[in-house]
Amino acid sequence: MKTHNIKLIAAIALCITLTGIRAHASDFKTIYNRMYEKYLDRNPSKETIGGLMKSLSPEGAFVTLNYRATDGSPRKHVQNLIALACAYQHPENTFYHDKTLKESYLKALRFWIDTNHQAKNWWYRYIPYPKELSTSVVLMSREINENPELFDKTIKYLRWSYENAAPSHMTGANGADIIMGSFAASILTENESQMEDFKERMTQLLTIQPSEGIQPDYLFGQHCGHGRQLYFTSYGKEFVNSTLAYLELCKDTRFQSPGLELLQRLFTDGVQWIFYNKQHDPNNAGRFISSNQYSSAIKVLAERICKLSNSDARNNMKQALQHIGGDNSLTGNRMFWRFDYMVHRRNNYMTSSRMTSTRTVGNEAGNGDGEFNYYASNGVNYLFVTGHEYDGNFFKIFNNRQYPGITAEQDNAPLPIPDWGEGGNNGNCFAGGVSDSLYGTCGMILDRRGLQAHKAWFYFDEEFVCLGAGICNAKGKAEVFTTLNQCNRNGKVQYMTNGKKQTLKNGSIQTVADWILHGQTAYFNLLPQTEYKITCDTALFSLNANHGIRPQQGKYAYVVHPSIPSTSAAAKYAAKLPIKVLANTEKTQAVRHEKLRITEIIFYQPGELKLENGDILATDTPCALLWKEKEKRIHIANPRCESENPEKATITLIQNGQAKQILLEMPQKEEAGKSSTASY
Secondary structure: OHHHHHHHHHHHHHHHHHHHHHHHHHHHHHHHHHHHHHHOOOOOOHHHHHHHHHOEOOOOOEOOOOOOOOOOOOHHHHHHHHHHHHHHHOOOOOOOOOHHHHHHHHHHHHHHHHHOOOOOOHHHHHOHHHHHHHHHHHHOHHHHHOOHHHHHHHHHHHHHHHHHOOHHHOOHHHHHHHHHHHHHHHHHOOOHHHHHHHHHHHHHHOOOOOOOEEOOOOOEEOOOOOOEOEOHHHHHHHHHHHHHHHHHHHOOOOOOOOOHHHHHHHHHHOHHHHEEOOEEOHHHOOOOOOOOOOHHHHHHHHHHHHHHOOHHHHHHHHHHHHHHOOOOOOOEEEEEHHHOEEEEEEOOEEEEEEOOOOOEEOOOEEOOEOOOOHHHHOOEOOEEOOOOOOOOOHHHHOOOOOOOOOEEEOOOOOOOOOEOOOOOEOOOOOEEEEEOOOOEEEEEEEEEOOEEEEEEEEEOOOOEEEEEEEEEOOOOOOEEEEEEEEEEOOOOEEEEEOOEEEEEOOEEEEEOOOEEEEOOEEEEEOOOOOEEEEEEOOOEEEEEEEEEEOOOOEEEEEEEEOOOOOHHHHHHHHHOOOEEEEEEOOOEEEEEEOOOOEEEEEEOOOEEEEOOOOOEEEEOOOEEEEEEOOOOEEEEEOOOHHHOOOOEEEEEEEEOOEEEEEEEEOOOHHHOOOOEEEEO
16 A cells, blocks of 8 residues: 555656646747747848848858947847848748758858957947847757757857846846846756746846836936936836846746836836827936937837736826827826936926936936036926927037026036036935925025035926025136026017017027017016026027126026917916915025915925915925915925935924924935825
8 A cells, every 4th residue: 555655646746747847848938939929020121131141251241341340330240140030930031941041141140159249338248249149049049059069159159248247237227138138048948047047137127226227216227326317218218128028028937027017117107207299308318318219119118018917007007108109198296206306297298307416416428428418417407398399409409508497607618528427416415305296396405516506496287486596606707597498499489578578580688588488488587687598599499597607696586387378478477476486595495376375395404484474384304395275284305315314304384373293204215205294
């Protein structure tokens, strides 16, 4: 009986083992088939393939390419291999299973592997070379495997970048790309341990990160060595592309990673907020500054996430996809506290405040790109109404000392180049804001290149308010401007001065204007003596408040209204402004919206603010505060974030002589800077 039981147990164990082996083997087969189908996505023309074969030397080089170049241009060789492989394997291609084409491919592959081209930029050998080579290798794996030596060399080539990558290269987009560059090698060799390693690393990348990667506020950072840097539309896009490819290929296999939910949150809580009319906020573009360069590719990523999502998540992703694709119905206010960045949206406009601090940097430079991005760290305030404000050639021809919203000296001295973010941060830790998800206010203490200023933004429904105080440039040699906007020109430029409506057709004028109207957006001056320089030509419009040379305690105050169709509408709005500026000093900047009964305050230090009706708001710590009187709710946040973060804050509200103390817990650690709410 015992012998029978032992044999039965052994038989069951063997069955389980064999079943497991077959299941594991079938996982590799499943992934391989998915890769093959994914990569056989084109049917190159007869002319294209014929031309490539004719241009191939006896050694396997394409004679049209310079393999001595170190700029990465030989990458075209790898892309040619993809075309050859697709033609060979596509059943409808003229060269389907053509023997000569097969020999041409193998010869060109051997040449590439043996020469092992090295570009000056490390990125080529580590990322696009192996990642793109994988496509043709998967398609031609059976043919390559007919020559075991070549197959072995090819596998080693694909594995090299993963095995030799520095730890600093294995974060964010670079880490995900390097994994996917070696992924095919592990599938083709059915290497269990390597795939388990990939799964572990992908799972780690697809978690909330302290630095590079997806942050706790659901936006993406890369190149964060000198401070956290917004970087979704290029590096973030690549990160999603590679991690999503892994999730798609490994779905329902033992190598599946549980990261889909985080990608969904990235898009629903982050990415959709930065798009308007198919344009994206350039603050998210890093050194590749643009408002639409990668919009189509990002929409495709959202579509792919939708396909992988279950029904509940798919509904949210479909809405995000619509907003990325040009539906502007998403409204609200969101403070991304990890990046000192606020986005404010209504159906008819989107705007943002991109501040910087000792924790963050603006758009970087690198490899010759973004060399004029220095002032992208000075408090940029983009405004989208039509969606075409900053597209086309704007960033090639604009004045880089006049990013929208910034305060900067207008000198001609060469500006520092923020290579990889170095020098792209701000000299003060105060930069942040508070949001209740519909309204918000944010502020920063600017301290860069000898210039100091307290800058704040107050966001409502039809309009937003911009305040500046303490503007000082003691050693400056040129005028200091605050740029209300610089954008592509859109029609007439009209303004009101001394009770008269004027039109500027082309050129520049400096005037004390009551308001300025351009492209159905009106700018209303709240400081009567402020001089504005208005400039326009056939391409650009710019509007600047001139603080003069070496200002001391300079100020600005203006309202931006994005839906003013005419000069008569501008005059009507100016006559009944619903806005009250309650304070504009280095201690406090505050605005009250009379119709909404909302008060927004930036307290740069502990103190109090007295309203016109006698109400008093006081705080025992620096903070951004939003008071909604109708709802009897107070929202606050700590703009110093983790730099200086108290555990609690006490807000004192005095109404009709009666004081109420409101105690709020302040979010800690990676959530330092996030908004906190209390009712009274």
